[in-house]
Amino acid sequence: MKRLLVFRFSAMxxxxxxxxxxxxxxxxxxxLEITVVSRAAFHPLFEKLPATVSFIAADLQGKHKGIKGLFRLFRELHKQKFDAVADLHDVLRTKFLRWCFRLTGTKTARIxxxxxxKQKLTRPENKVFRPLKTSFIRYQEVFQKLGFQFPLHFSSIFEQAKADTGQIISVTGEKGNNTWIGxxxxxxxxxxxxxxxxxxxxxxxxxxxxxxKIFLFGGGKEEAATLAAWEKKFPHTLALPGKLRMNGELVLMSQLDTMVSMDSANMHMASLTGTPVISIWxxxxxxxxxxxxxxxxxxTVQTDLSCRPCSVFGxxxxxxxxxxCLYEIKPEEILQQIKTVLKRRKS
Structure with a gap:
């Protein structure tokens, strides 16, 4: 097998x-030549992968919208003669694309x-409370179905080349000996x-x-307004919306001493840079x-309540x-965990 096509459109x-x-x-x-198809906005996440991994943007709100658009996307991709298709999403769009490829004799596998x-874990009563497979394992299993066996070894998207901090200094300033917290x-x-x-x-x-120095991450008008207000209210605090693109945010995350995040995309982005994340659930x-x-x-900062988790996605x-589950977490608990992580980093 020489050419592999991978689908994962969302969420971030x-x-x-x-x-x-x-x-x-x-x-x-x-x-192996690996081609990933996803939304254009997510391209920066893939830029530091090995050169054998390429990216194609799916315009799901434009020329690739609807059945006709998806069939157009299929025809564009089919011309490249892929040997197999890995569907890491398994939603209606990727089911249709997978079906099209399967009709042409292309081997496919899905997540x-x-x-x-997950239903048993999140149901209100009689929960089956045990850790499930991670998404990383579920993704790996898709490739295993196609015949690829490999260990999950990864440290950071910047493990081969250090992050270019020159592109963010005009926004962040020099770090020096300061502690940077996201x-x-x-x-x-x-x-x-x-x-x-x-x-x-x-x-x-x-x-x-x-x-x-504290860096505040977020997006959207309401979030940006809240972060801007905090920036104005508290010293040594910088709100980032509108100041850095995704690739710049990834560089900044790699320089943080720790990131405090919800169960969100920022938790995963910071994790890709090897930065310790204090996650709140x-x-x-x-x-x-x-x-x-x-x-x-x-x-991990969380409360021990019998009703948790009540949802996979919140x-x-x-x-x-x-x-x-959220209000019972005291600010002091988060501050103590930050202190612990920073102490561990310096030891």
Whole structure:
């Protein structure tokens, strides 16, 4: 087999989780040409992979929209004569594309998302509370179905070449001997967002620490407005929306001493740079298999409630209606974990 096609369109965190697996695959099979099809916005995540990994942007809101658009995408890809297709998404769009390739005799394999296991883990009563396979393992299994056997070895997207900090200095300034802490306080769903007034207390404390600079990660108008307000309110704090593109944010993440993040895309992005992430979990749980690559369970901040996890993605209303899973986490717990990680880094 010489040419392999890989599909994973969204979400951003799930796309980021493909990187360690694709990197390990490319290293084990240097003769294999791997082409990843995803959304154009995610291209920077793949730029540091080995040269045998290429990227094609799917315009799912434009020329590749709908059945006609997907068939157009299939025809464009089929011309490149791939030997096999790995579907790491298994949604309607990729099912259709997979079906098209299968009709032409191309070997295909798809991800097993473990939906039944996740339902048992998140149901309100009689939970089967045990850790499930990680997405990294589930992705690896897709390639194994196609005949590829390889260990999951990966440390950072910058392991071959150091991050070019020159592209961010105009925004961040020189690090010197300062401690740099990233905070990504948002997520897609309410069940995964630590209450902002409590997070503000964390930032207020950190901003008073000597030789410490805080970088606030987020996107969208409302998030940007909140971060800008915190930047104005607290010293040594910089809101990043509008200041760096994704590739610049990845470089910055590689320079952080630690990142504080929700169960979100920023957790996964920071993990790709080898930075220790202190992750805060509410309605979701690491047992669902979505922890950041190579992150220590010691850096997980969460409450021990019998109703957790109530959701795989954090998108369901709180059964208790009080989001105790998040509100019961005290700012002091997060600050103590930051202190522990920083001490560990310096020892």
């Amino acid at each position: 965190g799930d796309v980021a989780m493909t990187i360690p697996v694709l990197h390990a695959l490319a290293k084990q099979y240097p003769e 097993d998302k473990g939906r039944k296991e 905070i990504a306080p948002f997520a897609k769903h309410k069940g995964k967002i630590y209450p902002l007034p409590l997070m503000e207390q964390v930032i207020a404390n950190l901003s008073q620490q000597p030789d410490t 509410g309605a979701t749980h690491p047992y669902c298999g979505f922890s950041g690559w190579n992150q220590s369970s010691e850096n 998108n369901k209303p709180c059964l208790r209606q009080d989001y105790a």
